Amino acid sequence: MSINYSERIPNNVNLASNKTLQRALEHWQPAFQEWWKEMGPENSTALDVYLRTAVSVAPDGWAHYDYVRMPDYRWGIFLTPAEAGRQVNFGAHKGNAAWQEVPGEYRSTLRRIIVTQGDTEPASVEQQRHLGLTCPSLYDLRNIFQVNVEEGRHLWAMVYLLHAYFGRDGREEAEALLERRSGDSDNPRILSAFNEKTPDWLSFFMFTFITDRDGKFQLAALAESGFDPLSRTCRFMLTEEAHHLFVGESGISRIIQRTCEMMNQHKTDVPAKLRALGVIDLPTIQKYLNFHFSVTSDLYGNEVSSNAASFYTNGLKGRFEETKLAGDHKLDSVEYPVMEVVGDNIVTKPVSALTALNERLRDDWVKDVNAGVSRWNKVPEKAGIPFRFKLPHKGFNRRIGAFTEHHISPEGQVLSEATWTHQHQQWLPIEEDQAYMRSLMGRVTEPGKYANWIAVPARGISNQPVNFEYVRFG
């Protein structure tokens, strides 16, 4: 199943056989390129970047590495090969053949799901567009560009579905995806986490570790969809998403490692002293973790949601790894615990598992984030430093769901307005922290050199050494 790169839009969906669709996408392509030029990575047009490009969707083909001039990256449409005899695997239609066309009654719901997912892809490129100017190394610069081009490709994946299956409405939505702008007060991106700023590399690594992991869980839930083209699209996107999570997890891990080295070298854990040494003290990293964790937690929506229930019952969006789960796959007589605030206490109550699907996906995500955090903790542990990172309580700093009207401490205590106002600066990044982060952001572009605040990675990309010239300046 190789991909034909001689076509204007590389694809493995036999685009040439559907002239109308091909023309519609070829019409959208220049608008995408314009958007990339305007909102893609700043000052990147003359760079040759050692990128991974898919040449086929088989295991040995989708991770092909070579130098690519950034604007010439071939964004294309790649779907995981169809699975013969695939069925709708959950909900009311369980056991029916998976849909190859959009069922009329779910048309607008599916369109909304696809648009919401699609909107996050260009949003993150916009959020990260200035970061290339302050990269801590060529290795990291290459990594952020890889993340960016693949977010661009994920946009293509969603736009293909809109064009191919949703007619004129779909085409209009595809255009609107290029018109909204992250953080724009008049025409913002749909989800609030995607309108936050990503002003520095600590934020970028946290974003790829935590928020791209939300992407992983959303895509995994959509990969279970009874609408087969959506499932196949998301399955291929998931293979690419893993790299983004790696960039985040290893990025933070390298920052922690560097800080631990300096703590041991200078026998200090005093944040001010560590800042004077030009590294990021561990409590500041914890604050950024608290912030990104809580803001991303909101992306899963309300704990109890009738929308989530109908997405499931209608076979549009499953649970994480639905087909691997035991049980009835209809959820009409099962319960799931959710939290709520009663007086000064947080209590857990069982609700119908169908309405709690947002919460369940959030819990799966929390477990995954937590596993990553415990891997970070191996770094101070190995260095003999007692500090450990910890995820805040699910109710901490929330803007959506059962905790919206309450102030919850990272340990899970319900706080008064006064106590929160008094204490929240210890838990979330404040202007002083952000200013310190800005002060660290220089630009390192000599092969093999790394900024002072981050350790050299354990391995290079695709077996290349860490001093490889990952980006060539034209």
Added chain:
Amino acid sequence: MNAPAELVRQHLIDPEICIRCNTCEETCPKHAITHDSRNYVVMFEVCENCKACISPCPTGAIDSYRRVDKSRPHSIEEQFSWDSLPQETGPDAAQTPEIPEEVTRITEIATAGQGGPALPPWSAAHPYVGLFTLARPATASVTGNHRLTAEDASSAVHHIVLDFGQTAFPVLEGQSLGIIPPGQDSFGCPHHVRLYSVASPRNGERPGYNNVALTVKRVLADHEGHPVRGVCSNYVCDLKKGDKVQIVGPYGTSFLMPNHPGSSIMMICTGTGSAPMRAMTERRRRRIALKEGGELALFFGARVPAELPYFGPLMKLPRDFIDTNLAFSRVSGQPKRYVQDVLRECAEKVAAMLRDENCYIYICGLKGMEAGVNEAFAEVCRAHGMDWDTVLGGLKQTSRYHVETY
């Protein structure tokens, strides 16, 4: 003595680098990968080393191997408990390697110039020797074969890449391996083993791959110029991608590079004698970022540039990394220059390197070059107030002088 342990390369996942993304488990066509809440692991008995998981892994953690006794691989339970990969363990040190008689004979001839086999530099890595024998050779697959010298050059030198798959064949720069050509000679006996120096560094022709490179000249005439078709060299130069080759070795405990920071290497070679020099140079190049110091000086002779193996890549190496001095003996319109002439031209540098106790000297190529190089060293010494015989004695005593000529 117990039967020697059969070493294999066990495919493992580095738990310190892995992000538990499940890509490998999803990709593996043999379902050889599984996980618990802590680690992703590879089932030794199931993995066929098809490499389908390697490039999809976003972290490189999947590209990890350890040499193990085939009868005692790391179980998945053991792997589940790891926070990091275990140290590499070697074969039982008490085992006496089995060296074929002809290998001993060839080694004696090759090292005659340094007075027979000698000790390696004090900081050399420990070499494995004779892991695979005539009775039990290793099988490697050919993954590359291309001609290094120009099509119109008088000699055909090939660059051969051999992949050992799951077989552990640990080899250091300066070591050699033996190839057993298939078939029998005119007396109905199996062909003799031929030795070839490895041209790639210890971590593979491609870093992290279980492969080695060889530099092999197609022999069409003997030393006197009489037409003779070399059995093994022609076999090797004709190998095609995918062909299987029977290998014995590795061999060599002396012609090994120093590893301590600040150590310098002087390399003097002709023709395919460049193979170990390429291996050492590449080892150093891959470690540039570590800034370990030490100089590399290369004195390389060939008839014409088109016959000099690796001429292109060599010319691309930065001057501050390696001081390359070439001598060509058959360039029309130019006087004949041999390596000894270039050594004389660089007398200052050569004298300083002879004096530097952190500099190690390696000579590899045709026997004929030895006398000329000796004379040049003697001359350089005289001009700098040293006595070559005394210097040479000191060099040998401190394992700083290594010769392999044939």
